Amino acid sequence: MKEGTGFRIYAIIYLVFLYAPIFLLPLFAFNDSTIIAFPLSGFTTNWFSELMTIPALHGAVQTSLIIAVSTSILATCLGTFAARAATRYDFPGKAPIMGFIMLPLVLPEIIVAVSLLVVLLGIGIQLSAWTVILGHVLICTPFAIAILNSAFQSLDRSLEEAARDLGENRWATFWLVTFPLIMPGIISSLLISFTISLDEFIIAFFLTGTDPTLPVYIWSQLRFPTKLPSIMALGTILVALSITLLMIAEYFRRKGIQRTGGKETGGFL
Amino acid sequence: MDARTRWGRFLRSEAASGLILISPTAFYALLLLAVPLGAILVYSVLTDGYLEIIWAPTFANYIEAFGDELYRQVMFRSLFVSATVTLVTVLLAYPVAYYVSFHVAPQRKSLWLFLITIPFWTSYLIRVFLWKVILGFNGVVNTSLLTLGIIDEPLTFILYNVNAVVITLAHAYAPFAILPIFVALEKIDRPLLEAAQDLGESKLLAFWRVTLPLSMPGVVAAVLIVFIPTIGDYVTPQLVGGPEGRMIANVIQLQYLRLDNYPLGSALAASAMLIVTAVSLVFLYLNRRFLRVRQ
Amino acid sequence: MKPIIELRDVHKYYGEYHALRGISTDIRAGEFFSLLGPSGCGKTTLLRTIAGFEDVSQGTIHIDGNLMEGVPANRRPTNMVFQSYAIFPHLTVSENVGFGLRRDPRSKAEKARAVDEALEMVGLAGFGARAAHALSGGQRQRVALARALILKPKVLLLDEPLSALDKKLREQMQHELRHLQRHVGITFILVTHDQEEALIMSDRIAVMFEGGIAQLAPPQELYRRPVDRQVAEFIGVMNFLPATVSAPQGGEIACDVAGLGRVMIDAEQCPGGARPGEGSVGFRPETLTMLYEGEAAGEGGRGRVAEGMVAEVNYLGDMTYYAIRLDGIERPLTISMRNVVGRKVFEEGERARVAWDPGALVLFC
Numbered sequence: 001m002k003e004g005t006g007f008r009i010y011a012i013i014y015l016v017f018l019y020a021p022i023f024l025l026p027l028f029a030f031n032d033s034t035i036i037a038f039p040l041s042g043f044t045t046n047w048f049s050e051l052m053t054i055p056a057l058h059g060a061v062q063t064s065l066i067i068a069v070s071t072s073i074l075a076t077c078l079g080t081f082a083a084r085a086a087t088r089y090d091f092p093g094k095a096p097i098m099g100f101i102m103l104p105l106v107l108p109e110i111i112v113a114v115s116l117l118v119v120l121l122g123i124g125i126q127l128s129a130w131t132v133i134l135g136h137v138l139i140c141t142p143f144a145i146a147i148l149n150s151a152f153q154s155l156d157r158s159l160e161e162a163a164r165d166l167g168e169n170r171w172a173t174f175w176l177v178t179f180p181l182i183m184p185g186i187i188s189s190l191l192i193s194f195t196i197s198l199d200e201f202i203i204a205f206f207l208t209g210t211d212p213t214l215p216v217y218i219w220s221q222l223r224f225p226t227k228l229p230s231i232m233a234l235g236t237i238l239v240a241l242s243i244t245l246l247m248i249a250e251y252f253r254r255k256g257i258q259r260t261g262g263k264e265t266g267g268f269l
Numbered sequence: 270m271d272a273r274t275r276w277g278r279f280l281r282s283e284a285a286s287g288l289i290l291i292s293p294t295a296f297y298a299l300l301l302l303a304v305p306l307g308a309i310l311v312y313s314v315l316t317d318g319y320l321e322i323i324w325a326p327t328f329a330n331y332i333e334a335f336g337d338e339l340y341r342q343v344m345f346r347s348l349f350v351s352a353t354v355t356l357v358t359v360l361l362a363y364p365v366a367y368y369v370s371f372h373v374a375p376q377r378k379s380l381w382l383f384l385i386t387i388p389f390w391t392s393y394l395i396r397v398f399l400w401k402v403i404l405g406f407n408g409v410v411n412t413s414l415l416t417l418g419i420i421d422e423p424l425t426f427i428l429y430n431v432n433a434v435v436i437t438l439a440h441a442y443a444p445f446a447i448l449p450i451f452v453a454l455e456k457i458d459r460p461l462l463e464a465a466q467d468l469g470e471s472k473l474l475a476f477w478r479v480t481l482p483l484s485m486p487g488v489v490a491a492v493l494i495v496f497i498p499t500i501g502d503y504v505t506p507q508l509v510g511g512p513e514g515r516m517i518a519n520v521i522q523l524q525y526l527r528l529d530n531y532p533l534g535s536a537l538a539a540s541a542m543l544i545v546t547a548v549s550l551v552f553l554y555l556n557r558r559f560l561r562v563r564q
Numbered sequence: 565m566k567p568i569i570e571l572r573d574v575h576k577y578y579g580e581y582h583a584l585r586g587i588s589t590d591i592r593a594g595e596f597f598s599l600l601g602p603s604g605c606g607k608t609t610l611l612r613t614i615a616g617f618e619d620v621s622q623g624t625i626h627i628d629g630n631l632m633e634g635v636p637a638n639r640r641p642t643n644m645v646f647q648s649y650a651i652f653p654h655l656t657v658s659e660n661v662g663f664g665l666r667r668d669p670r671s672k673a674e675k676a677r678a679v680d681e682a683l684e685m686v687g688l689a690g691f692g693a694r695a696a697h698a699l700s701g702g703q704r705q706r707v708a709l710a711r712a713l714i715l716k717p718k719v720l721l722l723d724e725p726l727s728a729l730d731k732k733l734r735e736q737m738q739h740e741l742r743h744l745q746r747h748v749g750i751t752f753i754l755v756t757h758d759q760e761e762a763l764i765m766s767d768r769i770a771v772m773f774e775g776g777i778a779q780l781a782p783p784q785e786l787y788r789r790p791v792d793r794q795v796a797e798f799i800g801v802m803n804f805l806p807a808t809v810s811a812p813q814g815g816e817i818a819c820d821v822a823g824l825g826r827v828m829i830d831a832e833q834c835p836g837g838a839r840p841g842e843g844s845v846g847f848r849p850e851t852l853t854m855l856y857e858g859e860a861a862g863e864g865g866r867g868r869v870a871e872g873m874v875a876e877v878n879y880l881g882d883m884t885y886y887a888i889r890l891d892g893i894e895r896p897l898t899i900s901m902r903n904v905v906g907r908k909v910f911e912e913g914e915r916a917r918v919a920w921d922p923g924a925l926v927l928f929c
Binding site: 158159165166176 | 615617636637638639642643644646647648650652653654663664666667711712715
């Protein structure tokens, strides 16, 4: 037995269990039965076509998309500033400031949700898509920073110095040299933030106004047994979308490393 | 050097540039994280009126949060669930992290990590719902076992209780645990292990005396990364926990969105944060005391 | 002739750390000037303050008569070749070389011609369309040179440009850089820790230790008349023997050198200044000669002979290095001999006679 075979078998079984529930999604999405149970009945695409006919669903999708796009842009901007500050400069209070900005990564989301709710209502701000965006940007920015940190770190410092030496000011240096070289990291960050926002439930649940996001809509449908198969169909689409976006993000991350000649360290973290 | 030069110097200095750059993000976090967290603390000591909040500072909410039998039970249950989930997740995750770090070719490592983390990026809500489907009375597990003839009646102990919550959370947070352990294992100098074996240690002993201690920072990180968010999880207990499986987040949500009792809800939230922080600090202290591993 | 760069009492602090300690010197227009020293001596820091990437804590820098205080790097008449070359990986070779011409008012065609000329000058004609990240180390260095020189700076700064190249390529580039500098005629300031490199390329070398300039001199003077032991030991190999120094008398100083006896030394052989008391003399390995059977010491009557035993032989092909233990001297001295045709190589344990010239000694007090 080759060394490590035992481990390999364990790892594969682990992966199978990890993915098992997700594989059920397409299984029952195409299953011709309103009950989610074995044995399977025939094949059908009815559940998918039914999705097309629900206006509330379409509204939720639209709301989610608007929120996700806004979140990804804002989080990436804030993340770019912060990552650059963290990797290039030393300033007083750096560690506590960075620690605080990254705090949402370890805070339970419910705490973030209720605290934002309390403040926003206290000031008298109406709950709406904007309030959800505020919450989502808060939790997406640490991820953006993590991704952009490594993008900035693999950027040779002397490249920017060379650009200045050759006569460009700080602004031109950023646009001509820095930005093109961290572009893959920016795209990665946009995609990751988009995905997180699209899937996020609890903050949206607390902070959404009259227009629910997609996860909030799904939540409202979960108590109706007849809706379950179409939820499965919706879930299949969402999972497929998330995986696709992630593969694109990974592709850009690797391309970025190749372009600046950096080294593969294995993943986002 | 005159004042103007000194000011110009400062503006161009590293510290100023750094501070200016970080300020948008820092201010955002300040306004949307620090202030709200502070607001929670403030609300927790106010009194709940009928339709509004009375500015009458009191500790009554905390007394209720810690004193009421129901809330205490929920809090202990949350701690228990989190601890169990953390234990199970980290133990199961370690061998996977070990495998990818030590037995996978370098160019394949990021592929494995990618595969492991994909489920994490898909909708959490959908995943929890899938477990409800799997563990239900008419769900996948029961109908399969019935059809195969292994059981005569559907199992009822797998859904709408603490078991279901633990299973679901352990599944959801698995990737969280693998990554920090992997990073710590990667940092271990391979020649160190070869040296240990060269000096006569068996593989198992080399692991126990060299690898495991050196990977402890990763294990500690994994424990915290799983423990802290799971204790505040809302979706899983709500969907698969049933009345016996409710956790602190559900109770908090109840106070805020149903019962409109912000002060009590805030006190519960603050207490939960306090307990979580305390437990984490105790864990870190014990770790430092008994394992004595310096980074 | 007015110097192109004037440094006056330049200090640089990083917090508590005193990186540059009162540097004052002039660099002449058109010269190849080197900053030589071990890691951490401040040579790169000094280069970067001239370039404008670091501010000076105290003191002034004038380039071509203009004070550089408050002038940022992108407005100084200097250009730099970085140690890592800093070639923009997302641009082609032509785009790299033409990067600094972006705000130049000339037409596109004229700029393209200038880029081609620059590439030709560094031996990379035809490389224009190549992607920058697909170049070898040596090619990258040439692109960095072309990119800097195309802007016709008054001063070209080079930060250890050859340290990343392998030996053969490094030697080739040393000669090419020297020719290039003569051809272009602008001032080059080179930072290096490799003393051979400095000796080959420079018109003048500033040897730096711990933030200060220990000696500033042309290569020959630096090698033959180092001002103190530290400089002497940094450049090449030197043998040292303890000596007792008497007071100078009419341009000559009497020393009692351990094992060699009384020697009369010229004042110019003591560049650091003569002081009576305990000191040491140094002499380079090539100033000692192994004498063969029947050979006499050098002409002119000043040559002296000592006897000893060969302790170690290191044959290097073109040269042989001997470690000789002279009678009466504890530590072996290093002698280098060219392996001329017909000259035999001594063996370990053999007795030998060594000729030496008092005029080759350097006195350190």
